[in-house]
Amino acid sequence: MKRYALTLGVLAVLAVGTLSTANAARTHIIRYGDTLWDLSIQYYSTPFNWEDIMRANPSLEGVEYLRPGEELIIPDIYGETVQLSQASEYPSGVYTTSGSSSRPMLSRLVLETTGMVTDTPPQPSGYVIDTDLEEEDPFDDIHSYPGDLLAIDIGQSDGVQQDMVFRLCKTGGPVYHPETGADLGEVIRVSGVCRVVDVDPNSSVALLEHAYLPVTYGDFLLPYDAAEPVPVATAQTVENLDAYVIAFRDPQSERAYSFDVLYIDRGSLQGLQPGDIYAMFRYGDQVLSPDSRTLQEPDVPVAEMIVLDTTDDTAAMLVFSISTSDLIRIGDRIELVREQL
Template sequence: MRAMQRRFAVISILIGSLALLAPGVFATELAPGAPQTYTVRPGDTLWDIAGRFLRDPWRWSEVWRANPGVENPNLIYPGDVLELTMVAGRPVIGRADGRGGPRLVRLSPQVRAEAISAPVPTIRIGSIAPFLTQPYVADSDDLKRASYVVGFPDEHIVAGVNDAIYVRKIRTSDVTQFQVLRPGDALRDPDSGDLLGYEAAFVANAVLERTGDPAKLRVTRMEREVSIGDRVIAADAEQPLVDFLPRPAPEGTRGRILSVMNGVSQIGQYDVVIINRGARDRLEPGHVFEVFVGGQKERDQVRAGIADTDWLMESPFSSDFWLGRDYDFKGWRADEPSRDASFPLHPEYRRNKAEYVKPFERSGLLMVFRVFDRVSFGLILHTNRALQVGDWVAPPPA
């Protein structure tokens, strides 16, 4: 009985100790040299600020104390003073002055209004500006059936800013703002082979000048020159990308990188990629993934004999001389070319397929900033090696 009481007492002490330690054990880890206070400056991003305080910037939403009573309590502005405090052993970050919302507009004696400070964006908008509002992924081959550029009023081969273009079958002026897109490759799931959509490169913005078949449009902004055959669709209204917080992607949402924009072959920091997960997988702007390389089969050069060198055997009298080291001797074949042949039994060689699976290695971070039904656009925030199409993404550890 006394032994049982002692065991119960020990268990109670352990539980009590764990309860006392729990706040510190499970607290979000601070970055080395995290400041006690920080004044937000123009040019800062939420990701940069989060990295000053936290080792894992995507955990910002777990420590941010938003200001109640303002229109959007998550927005941060230049001039805000952020303060780090500890509550029950956990870091908490909030505005030291308790202010939130737009900055005060000051008027000079000449009644010249200064611009209201813009909120701090989550990530650097310049890296993804062309991708914010353009429908770069079509859910079907609708782009191929859309209106298209058929020619130019002048003797042009291509068109640029302020040039006019002729477009087939725009018969109404209900929409006046258009986007010019260039159809690209089909996006297929690398695991299932399912068609996820069609990639489309943004070419230009254009405004309607005259309806008809062909209609006349004028180019107002361009990323690349407009060519005959480019598709034309109605433009979406632009929306700012400042009102979401970085946070881990839903648990278990593993995916693959399908494509990289701007035609690069190796993916680096601030490149824009497409992944094979979207709204149906509960993805939202701000979700963060870790990127992993590995998982592919590699040749075991030792077992295959490629890594073993024996210069004495490299002669016309050795099988390696004729077949190479990719083949293993499996035995002798009888009765070839015929049972009555006087030629000796034939040797049988088969290709050596010794392989191993390359382990996964964490190699970067990706943040989703635009979501479609089955795919999403993400920005590579950090990488410690070159990434490639086909690399895996997974949520950060909880």
């Protein structure tokens, strides 16, 4: 496929997005040490909306390119007037929960990039065949990041049309149960979301609009489905449904921190639903009291996780609270503490 330059139509779409966002947004002058994560906490009381700030500032090359003194648009994500473009297929806004502020707040992009562990991988719609098309140097186009152009191997003959949206995915290594050693399948990680901007008979050019991982040659495409809000469970569970942590979304992670996504060995067939809450406990020891009685210390919850999505036998979860320096590892056992009615 020929190298592709942005058409006037695409530039117009981006310009409309910038103007419409600016009309209903605040601005922030970047200071030394600012990060999109911290700015999201400052303006939205949650770190999850850093991607919304990045998308509202198309001139920002990446999260590492915050230059002190420059101005950022802070979009009004709670209002219906803020849209990236009239043709956008994304639902606008943030998914929140009512009630206590200690409940997790889940952004759309968190829900749409959870990935899964499965023994029945989804059928790809197509594949990435070239990355960072605007770069001529072959050593500069190994990876693609938000704002870059991709070539994909499906086109008009496959039913592809301009403005169609796809999720980009990677296949990770096999996953084995930490206790039994059983083969649970493989990790499917979402590397990004792209929108088709130009279509040829047998291939297309897509704009990478969001990336969680670097997008590379061979990443496969799945149809984009907008995430639905996740209601947070409030009912205390009476069911004993322990689970084991079997993998992390981040392939480089050895332990999970707050706001990380992990996978467990329970799914919809065991009754799990999005919004169910698990906890990891520090189990109490038997101790001798000053009056020589043997007592059992209470079990203390040290981390909480919410189910984002399920397969038949596994689930993806977000860590939304952790209060221990002994972070979550693969093989840790967790307990269901709240579930949907």
